[in-house]
Amino acid sequence: MSIDRNTGVFRFYKQRHDFGKKKFLGKSGAFNGEDIVNIIFEQPETATFLVNKLWLEFISESPNKAEIDRLAKIFRANNYEMKPLMHELLISKDFRRPANYGRLIKSPVDFIVGTLRIFEIPVQDGRVVAFAGAHLGQNLFDPPNVKGWPGGNEWITSSSLLSRQQLLERMFRGNGAEMSNRANGKFALPKILRENDRKVDLRPFIERFIKTHDKQKIINVLLVEDAINVSSTTSATGKLNTNDILALMSDPIYQLK
Amino acid sequence: MNRREFLKISAGVSAAYACPYSSLWARVERPKYLLLIELNGGNDGLNTIIPFRDPMYKKLRPTIGLSNGEIIQLSDQLAIHQALEPLYSLWQAENLAIVNGVGYENQNRSHFRSIEIWDTASNSDEYLNTGWLSRVIPGNVKHSNYLVDGVVIGRNATPLSGNNMRTIVMNTIANFTRQAKLIEQKRQQTKNPALAHILGVQSDIKDTAQAIEQKTLGTNIQIPQFQGGRFGKQLQEAAKLIVNGIAAPVIKVSIGSFDTHANQKGVHQLLLDQLAQGITSFYEVMRDHNLWNDVIMMTYSEFGRRAKQNASQGTDHGTAAPHFLIGGRVKGGFYGQQPSSSDLQDDDLRYTVDFRSLYNTIAINWWENSTGIDQSQYPALDLIA
Numbered sequence: 001m002s003i004d005r006n007t008g009v010f011r012f013y014k015q016r017h018d019f020g021k022k023k024f025l026g027k028s029g030a031f032n033g034e035d036i037v038n039i040i041f042e043q044p045e046t047a048t049f050l051v052n053k054l055w056l057e058f059i060s061e062s063p064n065k066a067e068i069d070r071l072a073k074i075f076r077a078n079n080y081e082m083k084p085l086m087h088e089l090l091i092s093k094d095f096r097r098p099a100n101y102g103r104l105i106k107s108p109v110d111f112i113v114g115t116l117r118i119f120e121i122p123v124q125d126g127r128v129v130a131f132a133g134a135h136l137g138q139n140l141f142d143p144p145n146v147k148g149w150p151g152g153n154e155w156i157t158s159s160s161l162l163s164r165q166q167l168l169e170r171m172f173r174g175n176g177a178e179m180s181n182r183a184n185g186k187f188a189l190p191k192i193l194r195e196n197d198r199k200v201d202l203r204p205f206i207e208r209f210i211k212t213h214d215k216q217k218i219i220n221v222l223l224v225e226d227a228i229n230v231s232s233t234t235s236a237t238g239k240l241n242t243n244d245i246l247a248l249m250s251d252p253i254y255q256l257k
Numbered sequence: 258m259n260r261r262e263f264l265k266i267s268a269g270v271s272a273a274y275a276c277p278y279s280s281l282w283a284r285v286e287r288p289k290y291l292l293l294i295e296l297n298g299g300n301d302g303l304n305t306i307i308p309f310r311d312p313m314y315k316k317l318r319p320t321i322g323l324s325n326g327e328i329i330q331l332s333d334q335l336a337i338h339q340a341l342e343p344l345y346s347l348w349q350a351e352n353l354a355i356v357n358g359v360g361y362e363n364q365n366r367s368h369f370r371s372i373e374i375w376d377t378a379s380n381s382d383e384y385l386n387t388g389w390l391s392r393v394i395p396g397n398v399k400h401s402n403y404l405v406d407g408v409v410i411g412r413n414a415t416p417l418s419g420n421n422m423r424t425i426v427m428n429t430i431a432n433f434t435r436q437a438k439l440i441e442q443k444r445q446q447t448k449n450p451a452l453a454h455i456l457g458v459q460s461d462i463k464d465t466a467q468a469i470e471q472k473t474l475g476t477n478i479q480i481p482q483f484q485g486g487r488f489g490k491q492l493q494e495a496a497k498l499i500v501n502g503i504a505a506p507v508i509k510v511s512i513g514s515f516d517t518h519a520n521q522k523g524v525h526q527l528l529l530d531q532l533a534q535g536i537t538s539f540y541e542v543m544r545d546h547n548l549w550n551d552v553i554m555m556t557y558s559e560f561g562r563r564a565k566q567n568a569s570q571g572t573d574h575g576t577a578a579p580h581f582l583i584g585g586r587v588k589g590g591f592y593g594q595q596p597s598s599s600d601l602q603d604d605d606l607r608y609t610v611d612f613r614s615l616y617n618t619i620a621i622n623w624w625e626n627s628t629g630i631d632q633s634q635y636p637a638l639d640l641i642a
């Protein structure tokens with residue numbers, strides 16, 4: 001048995017299959033792949049486990065057990081549909097509680113996609129974004145092992161923090177192509193992709209962002225709490241310039257969500 | 258005062274020998290370095306240390322087995338791959354210990370899981386979140402010349418992971434110090450653990466980069482170009498750190514990929530070539546700077562490979578394998594027992610030494626002041642003078 005990577009459907013190999021009875025999570029039978037998945041979803045622990053993961057991703061590093069149980073029940077009651085669960089999660093008191101703001105470190109995907117969205121930068125080739133993620137330690141669909149990315153504080157090491165900073169610097173130097181490659185010569189892109197991307201200059205997007213929002217709004221959008229490097233925000237009187245934006249994004253607070 | 262501040266203060270004044278804490282370190286006169294070498298991908302033990310008289314060896318390895326012309330005999334029964342020839346003089350000088358049959362109970366054959374077991378020093382069925390060195394170094398291994406707890410050059414920092422470990426990951430020193438300039442640093446107290454982590458990493462980066470620049474400006478000891486390809490370059494960076502006195506109790510490098518499922522012979526030869534050349538270059542620099550007694554090198558890998566070769570002229574994921582400890586204070590020779598190639602378990606070699614015995618050798622016999630990892634169960638090997 002394997003999985004078709006394009007369709008997500010089971011591939012069944014008759015020759016390799018053992019048709020004998022097997023015991024799995026307390027049940028016995030001659031199971032196929034679908035049966036195994038169904039048995040997994042019959043376990044209440046499955047919902048708790050997944051909700052816990054979402055909590056660590058969206059709310060804080062310290063899950064509230066009673067809330068996890070409540071959300072897990074909703075998840076099961078909705079036949080594991082993500083939408084009702086996410087709705088409940090995102091309107092929950094814990095999600096809204098100020099004490100939980102900025103308690104999590106942005107994953108590379110949060111960091112990159114978030115940055116692109118703040119400045120409303122259209123993505124012409126998703127591969128560029130994916131390569132940037134890989135460079136920062138999150139190669140999409142390729143976690144380090146079956147446990148997934150350790151996440152949380154482990155996103156930030158001396159090496160990945162420096163890479164994040166370098167990526168920002170390159171964005172502001174007006175060569176978006178550099179976002180994805182060359183940082184260490186590690187993720188060299190195919191030549192065509194590089195040449196296409198070399199035309200992308202991110203500075204106009206940043207300038208538009210500055211023009212359309214006032215100073216306080218910009219600070220609020222970029223930083224979830226007060227900047228650590230206070231000088232970067234006080235130095236600017238009136239309008240912010242691109243250097244101020246880079247300074248705000250270079251603040252440790254920009255790493256938080 | 259926490260540990261970070263303690264080290265900082267101590268490091269700042271130790272030059273004047275006015276530090277009230279220096280007596281704590283009186284016993285340790287010189288910093289000791291572990292150079293940890295990851296053989297990434299699972300190195301084939303049977304073609305590294307070869308039981309050349311064993312008739313089973315030829316049967317298990319009819320085409321990829323090494324002939325007598327491709328090996329260098331070390332004992333009555335065992336030889337090394339000819340690519341490791343540069344290490345022969347270290348063997349003769351009794352600075353090279355070869356520990357045979359290193360592995361663990363219920364070997365896991367997944368690269369990821371098995372390297373995690375090695376990196377965290379867990380049992381096969383146990384999941385730990387911190388590297389083994391985080392249980393050995395912080396609070397135990399102290400010296401004013403240590404800037405941080407560990408430096409990783411290249412990939413995989415897991416053995417040095419853990420909230421109590423100050424670990425720097427870099428590709429080259431030059432790249433690191435250049436990038437560090439982009440970081441603006443403000444010291445600030447916070448109760449937010451995520452922010453505290455970022456600020457901690459930032460200050461590690463800044464402190465390390467600053468100290469590197471100061472030290473290299475002052476001494477600026479140049480070392481010759483290393484052999485051994487990319488691996489050699491990593492070792493060269495490690496040597497620069499140590500020679501300039503700006504290192505950590507552990508520096509980790511890696512070489513690979515040893516995942517030789519197909520057409521193994523040429524690839525394996527090349528990798529062992531680089532391994533031996535890199536180690537030799539490193540040895541020469543340490544010797545020339547009178548540091549050879551202060552360093553120990555140790556190899557590790559997620560597993561050895563299956564005893565029998567496969568149909569693609571390669572070998573698949575297996576179990577036990579030999580590992581090297583090299584240094585001026587190493588008592589050279591063979592340790593552990595070479596696994597039998599006729600008494601196999603599921604067609605695999607049976608391990609004879611648990612890998613945690615290697616870790617305890619470092620923790621207890623090398624650094625001396627650490628309690629090690631379950632040392633009653635996994636005793637340290639007596640191979641350090």
